[in-house]
Amino acid sequence: xxxxxxxxxxxxxxxxxxxxxxxxxxxxxxxxxxxxxxxxxxxxxxxxxxxxxxxxxxxxxxxxxxxxxxxxxxxxxxxxxxxxxxxxxxxxxxxxxxxxxxxxxxxxxxxxxxxxxxxxxxxxxxxxxxxxxxxxxxxxxxxxxxxxxxxxxxxxxxxxxxxxxxxxxxxxxxxxxxxxxxxxxxxxxxxxxxxxxxxxxxxxxxxxxxxxxxxxxxxxxxxxxxxxxxxxxxxxxxxxxxxxxxxxxxxxxxxxxxxxxxxxxxxxxxxxxxxxxxxxxxxxxxxxxxxxxxxxxxxxxxxxxxxxxxxxxxxxxxxxxxxxxxxx
Amino acid sequence: xxxxxxxxxxxxxxxxxxxxxxxxxxxxxxxxxxxxxxxxxxxxxxxxxxxxxxxxxxxxxxxxxxxxxxxxxxxxxxxxxxxxxxxxxxxxxxxxxxxxxxxxxxxxxxxxxxxxxxxxxxxxxxxxxxxxxxxxxxxxxxxxxxxxxxxxxxxxxxxxxxxxxxxxxxxxxxxxxxxxxxxxxxxxxxxxxxxxxxxxxxxxxxxxxxxxxxxxxxxxxxxxxxxxxxxxxxxxxxxxxxxxxxxxxxxxxxxxxxxxxxxxxxxxxxxxxxxxxxxxxxxxxxxxxxxxxx
Numbered sequence: 126x127x128x129x130x131x132x133x134x135x136x137x138x139x140x141x142x143x144x145x146x147x148x149x150x151x152x153x154x155x156x157x158x159x160x161x162x163x164x165x166x167x168x169x170x171x172x173x174x175x176x177x178x179x180x181x182x183x184x185x186x187x188x189x190x191x192x193x194x195x196x197x198x199x200x201x202x203x204x205x206x207x208x209x210x211x212x213x214x215x216x217x218x219x220x221x222x223x224x225x226x227x228x229x230x231x232x233x234x235x236x237x238x239x240x241x242x243x244x245x246x247x248x249x250x251x252x253x254x255x256x257x258x259x260x261x262x263x264x265x266x267x268x269x270x271x272x273x274x275x276x277x278x279x280x281x282x283x284x285x286x287x288x289x290x291x292x293x294x295x296x297x298x299x300x301x302x303x304x305x306x307x308x309x310x311x312x313x314x315x316x317x318x319x320x321x322x323x324x325x326x327x328x329x330x331x332x333x334x335x336x337x338x339x340x341x342x343x344x345x346x347x348x349x350x351x352x353x354x355x356x357x358x359x360x361x362x363x364x365x366x367x368x369x370x371x372x373x374x375x376x377x378x379x380x381x382x383x384x385x386x387x388x389x390x391x392x393x394x395x396x397x398x399x400x401x402x403x404x405x406x407x408x409x410x411x412x413x414x415x416x417x418x419x420x421x422x423x424x425x426x427x428x429x430x431x432x433x434x435x436x437x438x439x440x441x442x443x444x445x446x447x448x449x450x451x452x453x
Numbered sequence: 454x455x456x457x458x459x460x461x462x463x464x465x466x467x468x469x470x471x472x473x474x475x476x477x478x479x480x481x482x483x484x485x486x487x488x489x490x491x492x493x494x495x496x497x498x499x500x501x502x503x504x505x506x507x508x509x510x511x512x513x514x515x516x517x518x519x520x521x522x523x524x525x526x527x528x529x530x531x532x533x534x535x536x537x538x539x540x541x542x543x544x545x546x547x548x549x550x551x552x553x554x555x556x557x558x559x560x561x562x563x564x565x566x567x568x569x570x571x572x573x574x575x576x577x578x579x580x581x582x583x584x585x586x587x588x589x590x591x592x593x594x595x596x597x598x599x600x601x602x603x604x605x606x607x608x609x610x611x612x613x614x615x616x617x618x619x620x621x622x623x624x625x626x627x628x629x630x631x632x633x634x635x636x637x638x639x640x641x642x643x644x645x646x647x648x649x650x651x652x653x654x655x656x657x658x659x660x661x662x663x664x665x666x667x668x669x670x671x672x673x674x675x676x677x678x679x680x681x682x683x684x685x686x687x688x689x690x691x692x693x694x695x696x697x698x699x700x701x702x703x704x705x706x707x708x709x710x711x712x713x714x715x716x717x718x719x720x721x722x723x724x725x726x727x728x729x730x731x732x733x734x735x736x737x738x739x740x741x742x743x744x745x746x747x
Contacts, residue, residue, distance in 0.1 A: 175692040176655060180648050234648075237697070289531045290623065290697070342624045344535040344725075414532060 138165035181238030188231040192221035222255040226280035236296040241336035278304035282403035320377040330439040346415030360412040367405040373446035518613035536725040547581025560603040567600030581718040606703025620699040631719035634663020644701035677731040691735040
């Protein structure tokens, strides 16, 4: 499936859109990159032709198009010297593209319809373009930007507490991480890049394991044909995603908190720490449900899967990678 | 202004295409055009002032429902709602206290398209009873070509402020029913209306075969066996039942045999069977583009 020429073309187009935005000289060319990104992502969503995936792709297209319309109108506003209106519309458009709260409802209904590899692309690669554009304009927004950051942190952490679908859990976790990313981008681009890459490294093994064992709900963990001693690796990587030391996921949060506190933004740092606690709780709950019910033997045959080399490498990087802070 | 545009500018182009369903939406209301069912010809027109008064009467109840939903969302641990393997979680229990407002019973005679009759009542043993008379006799109006169905189904669940909701059966693998039939075959229908109108009429069906006789039977049907239809037509592209988006559950009697039918139902429940790994029982062959289903 992933090696069909048409899908490779779409993946190359997504990469091209990223390079287009990174090297664009104007806002209009950046908008072009965003459109290319949307266009190229839609066939990836429709690899498996079910009514749910069709529904998700139409919802994705409509919301992204709305956001693009707002961005194009903001370009017109800049052209007419109405900078305040243009800045507001641009912020709203980019926030919709990112799925940042309070514009996050579309990403929840779309995420439910996707398979795990495409969901990983939606939660990581699709965020690069709007984040980079946000970094370019972050100095113009002030308080409205702060509201979006706080809402993303709060919504992502609190709404994840009542979810049982693993896809929605990962999506809410992504919304919460989006709040952290937006803060890091508003300080320094390289901090945002570092956070983003570590988030990708930490998220990838979790999603790979969910994909291999086809886990859609948190009561399916104990159904995995996977020995408990190896399952602990999965849950340590989930805790790494939650930002718990001594795992790699703690590193970017540590750096950003240090900068936020040194700048005197104590209220922000309080919200960030509290939001992290809530996200850590629902990651831990996944672990509890697996290990409480995992002791019973439900299967007569004991055929246990083992993880591939790439999966093991990503897991080890996620769990043991904290000493990388020496190189930051 | 809107009435002028729709009646004078948009409408003539529609007439030229000979479309006779109501594409021109009345300017005094905003509603989605139905894609199925029968028009209610006896519907009373309510003035806007009366509609506002009726709405305000229900406002207090809806706010109360909303606060209860928020409290439940804050206090309920979702882990407690997760299915445990081997347990049957009852969805509907049919007994003397059955609330008939939650069920809609229909047959072909409702709109003068046949002569079948059906009722949902309480049986002498205190369980639910779906019974009636099936008749395949056609009404002589020149329009009806097939007749003979009776159905009862659950109404769509609603949240506060009349928002449509779903039954969330995710995590379960089997539908379990304790029934006592008369030897006839019935059709179980799961409504899975989608977000967009092309999917509003999507349903999943499977047969319920009954033994008849004095003994109750427990039918355990995996969701993977259900096949998808849209407006009654079986679809070429089959997919698993979207268990997190179930809108209704119904049973239909239409096995083309004239005569009375009787189905007693004790309960309808759900079960998680960890050994059941099948997602869809219907193989999908890869066909060239522009063949069926594309």
